Amino acid sequence: MTVPMTLDLPGAQEMSAGDAHAFASDPPAYLRRLQDLHGDVFRNGPGQVYVGRPELVQLLLARTNRDTSAEMDVLGDMRAPTRNQVEGWMRARRLASTAFREPAVTAHLGAVDRAVRAQLRAASSGTPFDPMDVAPEVFVHAALPFCMPGTDPAVAPAAVDAARTFLDVIENGMGAPPAQQRERQEAARSAKQALRDATDAVSAQDAPLVPGCPHTVVHATQELQPGVRSHVLTTVLSAASVVPGAALAWLFHELTRRPTETARIRDEARSLPDDLDGCALAEVLPYAQGFAKEVLRFHPPTWMTGRATGDPVDLGTHRLPPRQFVSFSPYLLHRDARWWDEPERFLPERWLGSHPPHAPHAYLPFGSGTRVCIATHLGVAVLAVAAARLASDHVVEAAGPLPVTSRFGVPMRPENLRIVLRDA
Template identity: 35%
Template sequence: MRPPGPKGRPLVGNTIEYDQDRMGFLRRARAEYGDVFSFDDRTIVVFEPDLVHELLARTNGDFSSESSPVASRFDAERSAEDARLWMAARRAGWRGLNRASTQAHASRLGALFEQTVEESLGRPVDVLSMMKSFSGRATADFCLGHDAVGIPEVVEENTAALAPLAGSSQLFPEWLPSRKIARFRRAREQTLDSITDRIRRRSAEPAPEGPRDLLDVLLAVPDLTELQVQRLIRGILLAAYGVPAAAMTWTIWTLAVRPDLWDRVASEAATWNGPGIPPIAALPQTEAVVKEVLRLWPPTWLMGRTAMRPTALGEWTLRAEDQVMFSPYLVHRDPRWWPEPNEALPERWLDPTRTPRRHSYLPFGAGPRVCVGTQLGMLQLTLTTFWLARGFRVSAPAAAESRPEFHNLLVPTDFTASFQRAR
């Protein structure tokens, strides 16, 4: 049985109406058809948290998280094998990261943030572009350490080449004679070649006494192939170029339009007198603000999975290759699950009696393919917010005029600000 949904137009279905106003279309469809509706003959959209959780929990088994910016034939066996290789590399990498290597990255992260802000101190800047520069450098440092030089620029081009393809509801085959597709192919190959070159260069060096970065960790695992290491590092570099940048941009925007939250975070930052970098546990107010920003403005506002075989989700029947989509943004703002859902209330994360409804908070996804950078992302976002409030002041008089843009990522449009040193 298939759920009901808007019929759309002949040949193009609901694509035109959706692309004109993506969030408006989803809201209207949910209001008319409920928590599950058919977008087209091969795609359903789900809003119910337990169904979303079931979908994510069954990823790598009944559902695939594989996606492509170009049209390609879905191969369930290849997808399952790719998932197996990815998960093996991911488990090995995260097991090998220790407190020392994470603290070393956090120390370098502070210097990178200072450098990024210093480069534009005292003049209006596009905050998203500034944060992309910062997160690109930060993630390259985490993955490749001293071998990161030149990587942020390669990843930036790869991301820019992906954007016009990933942002379209229409997928075109990779063989199509198109400048956009040709640019995507060149950028992809340049990224893979750059990562492979660094893997081979590092492999030829004597092993360090302890891991300095993710590449050291992965190369110390005897069963991982060069391809697995390459894919994992590329995946992290691409994912962490835009998502943390969008999250940090929304954090700065929220602090700019809510001076009371800025004061709350700045007061907490001023009380830290310990040596080195504070642990996240010492920054409960700052962490709560970050969590609330991720609830209100999850950068990955739309996610999806592909059925690997005929199956069911709840009462709905799915065929192999059917798509299931869901929106963390709409789940996070559903008044059934969240009191005052459209208000920024960090205190909801500080009161143990106000725990969120189960499965209703998923800025990083869930299940076996939960975002590989969840812990790293929270570390980076919380510490960056700490450093921002402790060392700088932000002026953004037109911040309230920015509007959310639901494209590849959820970002605020035309958000500019100027940064000054705190006195």
């Protein structure tokens, strides 16, 4: 039986000035209040639908590229991609993803460790700094061995700049006056081209396969046209910077607040072999891995996201019409007592059992479905290794005079966080 089209969902059909202010002041509290009033599916503005049940979110994500779209050309004319463009991009993603599968991360965990240690040593000056000024490059340097066979000192800062300018368009440019929007778009296009120039210079060297490493993104995408390969590589590198860097900034914050957990990570790190290549993360750093996953649960950088419906979409008892933007919040899902035990407690131990500590589909720091982050395993590995090296090799202290709060932007990042890092 066909579900009738749902046009009269409960909630706010229009967003008033008061609603806009409440959302801007405390977005999760505003959405939680509407959820308490209207249930797990409601409107929060014209053409805007919010979904708060994990199984419905999973249905939405599973339909990406069929009934829903995940992206628009925010640096161009805001059009959704054509079906052929989507199919081409998904093929490129599948090829690139082979460089980030769990066996590849295990085989080259030592490369992650060496990159993280070098970046942390460089930041360990005893001078207060904002982790968001450091963390994105830590992630890029850790991702580089999985992306390309050569190196260039220009690549990492170019990747961070490309990501920052692109995210600035999304966070600040969409509702800006046209002149400001065009200025931000041009800055993002220029930064993206600078990253492409830097990576093309390395890729053109046609370096041989790294011994023992069957794939980097460059090698895995060799069958693609050069322009497509370049686009894939620059997209992966920029994605591996600011957003996961926000998670690392939150990890810094949690280490300063949790001496007992930090000591446990330190004890675990003392048993690490000299070279982590070939080491399974869950075997050598189980508690640090749990700490990393709990940071991602407590502080998911992509705190809210969504999909645009291109065709009617069935979500439970609702059938949504086309041209709706359906949003959901990993931040709220991760803190909902219906899906988690003691969700307001920071408990790395919850990840040490043999079963997931949550209801199905209730943990989404990397998304899900066809557009799940291809570097999920690498992201957790970088955070876990960083936790181990910070706890064992450094002293991490909070230095800011103001309380640390969450800035619910793109990405969600810590506000007022200042860190002093010293060698242990």
